[in-house]
Amino acid sequence: MGIEGVLNGVTKKANPNKATILALGKAFPHQLVMQEYLVDGYFRNTNCDNPELKQKLTRLCKTTTVKTRYVVMSDEILEKYPELTLEGLPTVKQRLEICNEAVTQMAIEASQVCIKNWGRPLSDITHLVYVSSSEVRLPGGDLHLARGLGLSPQTQRTLLYFVGCSGGVAGLRVAKDIAENNPGSRVLLATSETTIIGFKPPSADRPYDLVGVALFGDGAGAMVIGSDPVLGTERPLFELHTAVQEFLPDTEKKIDGRLTEEGISFKLAREVPQIIEDNIEGFCEKLMEVSRFNNKDYNKLFWAVHPGGPAILNRIEKRLELVPEKLNASRQALMDYGNASSNTIVYVLENMIEQGLKNKLDEGEGDAGTEWGLILAFGPGITFEGILARNLTA
Secondary structure (H helix, E strand, C coil), rough: CCHHCCCCCCCCCCCCEEEEEEEEECCCEEEEEEHHHHHCCCHHCCCCCCCCHHHHHHHHHHHHCEEEEEEEECCHHHHHHHHCCCCCCCHHHHHHHHHHHHHHHHHHHHHHHHHHHHCCCCCCEEEEEEEECCCCCCCCHHHHHHHCCCCCCCCCCEEEEECCHHHHHHHHHHHHHHHHHHHCEEEEEEEECCCCHCCCCCCCCCCCCCCHHHHHHCCEEEEEEECCCCCCCCCCEEEEEEEEECCCCCCCCCCCEEEECCCEEEEEECCCHHHHHHHHHHHHHHHHHCCCCCCCCCHHHHEEEEECCCHEEEEEEEHHCCCHHHHHHHHHHHHHEECHHHHHHHHHHHHHHEEEEEHHHCCCCCHCCCCEEEEEEEEECCEEEEEEECCCCC
16 A cells, blocks of 8 residues: 555644645656666676776675666667767767656656645646756756646746755755745645766776766656645645755865766765765754754654765764664665655655554554654755654654
8 A cells, every 4th residue: 555545644733834745756767777787788788898897887786785776768769879878979969858858757757646646636736846957958847847747837936957966855945935935835846867868888987977877766756845734635744844955165076067068977076975974963953953953862853864875874874873774764765766866855755654654554663653853965065955854644
């Protein structure tokens, strides 16, 4: 049984002055990639025969903890665009032809699932926040999504492009502000990403590309956010209490992405997990101080953390002295979907609800049953995004 089918009667009363997540939805492309078969497929598709790089990717695939992922890339796409597998060719036009269509379709599907779970008509959506780092066009993906869904032309749209892995929580922060400042509004937040924008053949000169191949996945996520839930119709999931964003000075080059004639090229410094570890406790303390939230026993909070990679999760767990189950929802999302950039926080929140409901059915205890906690993500900047939230299903 899915989340929406078992939530009746288990949600707490929401604060009418605070925005709440009212529904979640996700969607994926049709290609499911098993991690154990990824290496051979990738080197075959790129016509590469480099034993050293192949061994390196094999090692990386084991350390990422990813088991399965969904990807837009397919044999049909490579047959139509064989130039994507060749080094040094200008292919940004071809990539955007694929990406623009793919992210719109996935965003439509995730939004439709979310709206169905929400239970109110599409016409009740008043605002749209759209997040993606996988497309470039004017008009933007927000308009294409609005038209594809059939939203009213009066729907007020906000577009967040190229905010990377922190995009899902950034979008949630923006949606929270809109919902709380527009009484009666209902905000659809949609995120959609595909790795085709940065797909490249293996190269010893670009070691980070192999990390991306081993770690990242495609997909879309959606949420409906609003304050003062309608009793009997809407089922609030998470109350969004306080949102904070902060960037770390002098770290702009640590997560670096450039749009070139060959697509997007990323560079990720090795010390990023260490930087996050060094700053996570201070950020969480600031977030809770702003909220005037006094409970700083980290193991009494739930943790919905964007799983940028296993090293980041491990270091957060170590620095905050969290018991292992605190990051179960994040680790499960990484295992099932890889790092799907801005989408992944949707999958983490879904996992948290499912784990909490399972604990209730089993009459057990677990982290997903914790009422208060933090929703966190990290992206280029280096930027920290955080929201103190209340799990109304706990």
